[in-house]
Amino acid sequence: MTVRETRRGFISALAVAGATSLAGCLGELDLQTDERPDLDVKTLREVEALGSPAFPATTPAPVSPTFLEASKARAEELLDSVPATMxxxxxxxxxxxxxxxxxxxxxxRRLDRASSEATPFETLRSLRSxxxxxxxxxxxxxxxxxxxxEDDVRGMAGSIRSDIESFSLSHRYLGDDPGTALVAHADVEDFLAxxxxxxxxxxxxxxxxxxxxxxxxxxxxxxxSRASLEGARHLADRHRDTLSNPRDFGDLFQESASSLTALVADYRGEYPDTHRPLLDDFDTDLDDTPAKILLMETFVHMHFGVQQARDELRAGSPANSLLGAHAAERHRRAFEAARAAVRNDEYVSLDAATRVRDEKLAGLEALETADSTRSSSALTRRALTDVASRIDRGDSYLERSLANDTYRSARNALGEYAFVVFTAREAPGVSAWILGALRARLGDDDA
Amino acid sequence: MYWQQLQCPGSPTAHGPRRADLVTDYDYLELRHESTDAIFRDADDEDESSLPAFLLGSEDELGNVEFTARPDGIEDARRFIDETNFDEQALVIVQHRTDACHGVDLMYVASPADRFVDVDFCRTLRDADVECSTDERHVLASLIRLPYALSDRSERGWSHGGGTSCRLPPSLRTETTDEEDA
Structure with missing residues (x-):
């Protein structure tokens, strides 16, 4: 036994507070009343059994099968070099x-999962894991x-750090079409970050x-880190290979991200700090209603979109900043549409299980409509991948707790499906809003 | 900030102690008893299964603490306690049960304005070459000698906590800290 040194020496330069996730806080909504209706559990189970749409993540760059094979071989080589048990x-x-x-x-398990991903881009991410x-x-x-x-490993890290910096400095935002290039380079930024x-x-x-x-x-x-850097390089190279008339959109993305981030921040400033005053502004008590979930989710995600736009801009990732601006504006518009619907007495009650079914079908329809819109782009597709995941979240409410608290499960599921309806509807329009701004600035530059 | 208000009501703060409240000039010693029995007991407590924790501010209070086991290092522990000057110092004793392959580490000691002291521990893994079974249970005692006396403060409240991760709470986390930590 010894008198031990502890962490006191390490706690010398302290600061920084972390953000807290909203996840798991829906319990705040469970202000039960005695007047909750009985909902048909069988119908609700059938809602979940309707399934969920496939909107797997894609990227504009054609990910090479050879690259994926090499990445898989690397994972296998690492694993094969050690025994299964000690x-x-x-x-x-x-x-x-x-x-x-x-x-x-x-x-x-992760290696097996990588073999069954729906798209090469998802396989790329899965193989990194x-x-x-x-x-x-x-x-x-x-x-x-x-x-x-530990010292040996720290030694390995040094050369990768300099490779990351070198790639970051040399990366150019090349593209033909600004919308496609935006998504392609957002993925490069993601892998690099x-x-x-x-x-x-x-x-x-x-x-x-x-x-x-x-x-x-x-x-x-x-x-x-190594796999991420290789992925960033590959995505940038493969995207460049597809270009017939490459232009550098670096300044375009930077300037557009700067102005649109300022704009969505201004829009955000027109609302209260939190959702509570907005909910209190209605004549009806919205606690324990799907309306509360819909309004809260759209509002909170508007806030997070603004945050993303700012953070990514600050981090030197203009493409992801523009995706943040897309999210902020998409959710702001969805919030406004939801607010109008709730003022019209929609989503303020849940009396029948068929209402949940109808909302899920409306969500699936909204996703398909948005995806097949003529102006649909890589940008809209990227947004819809995020939006569609909310169908799964709605389903999981019905799957997890239907027997324990039928009304709560149905209310939460309906709120999630409604969130899909309202945000999917706005996705193509907001893509056009972003692309319009990009093309206008491009036109100015060309003039 | 918006998300601070989004934290689940009633949930503990995710931020940890304030830097200004940290106590760094304490002395620390730990004992491992290869048994499930406590090393220290409260003389007034007849429950033999309990693992009491103590905040001691005087020789009188120390008199209530019984040594009930003799693990390796017990003489060092006696000396550590005997060397405590309660006019200028206070003593914290916390005991944990863990399996034979794990230990505990003291994460931080803090003295916020409204409490005498808060101490926080984390669970650590012992070296790979330590022969141990996860079915075997041990008791660990952590002794912390604080550089201020109980009589110096009006606040008497104190706490000890712990978790499985030794990652510092966000309020104490910086790149500098983590680099030094590693």
Whole structure:
């Protein structure tokens, strides 16, 4: 036993508060009344069984099968270099052996999942995750048997950091069509930002502290960073290969992101800080109604869209800033339309299970309509991928808690489906709003 | 900020202690007892299964604490306690049960305006070469000697908490901190 030094030395330059997710806070809505109607559970189960639409993530760049094969081979190579289980003679600590076994299984599972993704872009993201997990297993094993240390891993990270900076400096926002280029470069920005973020984790405290699995986590971070950088390079290269008359949209995106971010921030400034005063502004008490969920979700996501637009602009990611402006304006318009609907007494009650079914079908219709709109673009498609996931969220309410609290499940599901209806409707128009601004500025530049 | 108001009502703050409230010049010592029995007991508490925690501000209060086991290092612990000057210092003793493959680490000690002290621990994994079973249970005792006396403060409230992650709470987290930590 020794008198130990603790973290006091580390707590020397402190600041920064973190944001808190809204997830899991819907309990705030559960102000039950005695007048909740009985809803037909069988009908609600059938609503869930209607299924959900496939709007998998895509990217304009044609991801190469050869690149995906190489990425998969890398994950397999990492995993094949270590045994599936640790020998107790080599690693006497049973908890370390258990963590390793879980990490190995997780990596195997992620590799399997990558084989069944719906699009090459989703496969690309999935393989990054598989490579990270395989590296976690390999790093944990090698550290446990004394072949790898935290210092070794920190040494690996240095060269990747300089590669990220070098790519970032040389990246040009090339494109033919501004809308397609916007989405393509947003994905490049995403992968590049992920590469830097993963690498930061090498120097942070992870789930495990000063142990073999901690070394595994660090190797996971390095490998995930490497895979992200390779992905960014590949997406940029493949997008460039598709261009017949490439132009550099860097200044266009930067200037447009700057002006549209200011605009959506101004729009946001016209509303109160929180949704509560807006809800109190109605004559009807909206607690325990689908209307509250619809209004709250659209309002909160307007706020988060503005935040994204600002943060990405500040981070030097103008394409993602413009996607944030799209989200902010999409949700602002959806909020206004929802507010008008609620003023018209829509969504203020839920008396029949068939109402949930009808709303889900309306949500599916709104997604299809938006997707098939003539002006539909990569930008709208990207927005619809986000919007469509809310169908799943609605379904999960019906799946999880229908038997325990039928009304609450139906109310939440209806609120989510309505959120899809209102936001999907706005997606093509807001894409046109963004593209119009881009093309106008492009016209100015050309003049 | 909008999201601060979106936190679930009644949920604990996600931010952690204020930097200005941190206490850094404390002394720390820990003991591992390879048994499920407590190392320290409250003389007034007959419940043998409990793992009491103590905030001690005087020799009188110390008199209520019984050593009920003799794990490795117990003499160091006695010395640590004996060297505490209650005119200028206070002593915190916290005990945890854990499996034989894990330990605890002291994350931070804070002294906010409305409390005497808050201490927070996290669960750590022991080295890979430590022979241990996750079915075996141990008791760990953490002794913290604070650099201020109970008589110095009007607030007597205190707490000890813990979690599975040793990641510092957001209020204490910076890149500099994390780099040093690693």
């Amino acid at each position: 020998d107790s003679a080599a690693v006497p600590n049973e908890a370390v052996r258990n963590i390793y076994a879980e990490a190995y299984e997780d990596a195997t 598989a490579r990270g997990s395989a590296a976690m297993a390999k790093g944990t094993y090698e550290a446990a048997v004394g072949e790898l240390t 992920a590469a830097a973020r993963y690498l930061d984790r090498v120097g942070e405290t992870g789930r495990y502290d000063r142990s073999a699995p901690r070394v595994g986590e660090m190797v996971d971070a390095v490998e995930s």
